[in-house]
Amino acid sequence: MNSLERSQQLRDLHKTLDSKNGRSLTFPPNLELGFQEVYARRYHAHIQLAGLLGLIALVATAPWDYILTPGIAAATWKIRIVASVLLMTSLAYSNIEQSLRYQQLLITLNATVCFITVLLISERHQSPLSDYYAEGSILVLIVAFVVSRLQFFWGKVTAVIMSLCLAMHLARIHANIELATIQTFVFVLGLLFALPGTYLMELSLRQNYLQSRLLNLEHKSLEDSRLQLEILTSTDGLTHIANRRSFDAALEQEWNRQQRAETPLSLIMLDVDNFKKYNDHYGHQQGDECLRQIARTLSKFSRRPGDLAARYGGEEFVLMLPGIRQDDAEEIAQQLVHTLAALALPHAASSLQKVTASLGVASMIPVMSAGPEQLILRADDALYQAKSAGRNRVCGYHYS
Incomplete structure (x- = not known):
C-alpha cells in the first residue's frame, strides 16, 4: 500500500468514526469485509467451544431420559444422536478456511438444532417435570448469544426462529395458559438480556476495530515518514548517493x-x-x-x-x-x-x-x-x- 492509498484510508476511517456509521452496526463495504474477517478469525474458537458444550450437554443429560421416562428413552436417544451428528458435522466444517465467511450462519444453525432438540425431548417426556425440561432452552440461548459471540443481526434472526419453534412446541403439546405464559415469559426475558448485550458487544467491537485500524495506519504513516526522513538525512540531495x-x-x-x-x-x-x-x-x-x-x-x-x-x-x-x-x-x-x-x-x-x-x-x-x-x-x-x-x-x- 502506497502513501496515497494509506492517506485515503485514514481519511475514510476518520470520516466513519465521526459519522453515525462509527456508532452503528454497519460499515462501508470495504471496512465491513475487513471487520467480518477479523471478527470471524478472532472468535473462531468460540463457535467450536459452543458446539462442544452442546455435545457435552446432550450426552450429560441423557441419563435423565431413563430416570424420568425410561419407556421412551430409546426415542429421545435417537433425537440426541441426530443432533450430535449435526453438531459434529458443523464443528468439522468450521475447521475449513472457507467456513469463516459463514461463521454466523453456522452459529444460528447450531443454536436452532440444539433448541429444537431440547423442545422435542421435552415433548416426548410424560413426567410431571417434562414441561420444565423445555426451560433448558434458555441455556441454549445463553451459549448461542454469549459464548458463540453471535452478532446482533444474526441474533435477531436466531431469536425469530427460536420464537417460532417455541410457539409450535406449545401448540403441539396443547399447553395450558399457565404453562404457555411461564415458558414464554422466561424465553422473552432471556431475549431481553441477550439481544441488548449482543448489540452493545458488537458495537464496542466495531468501534475498537476502527480505532485499531486507525492506529495501525497512523503507525505505518509515521514509520514511512521516519524512513523518508532517514533517507533525506543520509542521502546527498544533489547526487542521490550517501552523504x-x-x-x-x-x-x-x-x-x-x-x-x-x-x-x-x-x-x-x-x-x-x-x-x-x-x-x-x-x-x-x-x-x-x-x-x-x-x-x-x-x-x-x-x-x-x-x-x-x-x-x-x-x-x-x-x-x-x-x-x-x-x-x-x-x-x-x-x-x-x-x-x-x-x-x-x-x-x-x-x-x-x-x-x-x-x-x-x-x-x-x-x-x-x-x-x-x-x-x-x-x-x-x-x-x-x-x-x-x-x-x-x-x-x-x-x-x-
Missing part, C-alpha cells in the same frame, strides 16, 4: 566489523580535477549535472554488500571497500579513472578537454590502537599526491 553523515556512520560500523574479522578495509577518495574552472566555464547547473554523472559512475563500483559510494563534500567523493586489499583497491581505482575518462564529459578549461579525476587509495587492517579517521587521513594524503603529480591518476598510500 558525509551516512558515510561516517557506515565507516565506523565497517571499521569495527573488519577489526573483529581481522580483514582489510580500503578507501578510494576521488576529487574532480579543475572543477572550479568547470563551474566558471559551464555554470553551476551544468556543474551539478557533471557531479551527478560522476556519482552514478562511482555507484557502479559499489557492487557488494558493505560497499558504499558517498559524496564526501563539494567535488570530492569516496568509495568504501570492506575486505579489499591495497593492491586490489588501487586496481579498482584505475578502472574508475578509465571509466570516467570514457564518459568524455567536455571540459574546455582543462588541458585534456574532458572531465578527469584524481584518486587516492588507502587500506588498513583495523586495530584497537587506531581509528577510522586514520584511514581517511591516509586516503586524503594519497589523493594529495595524485593531484600534486599532475592529476588524472591514482596514487596509493604506502608506508614511508
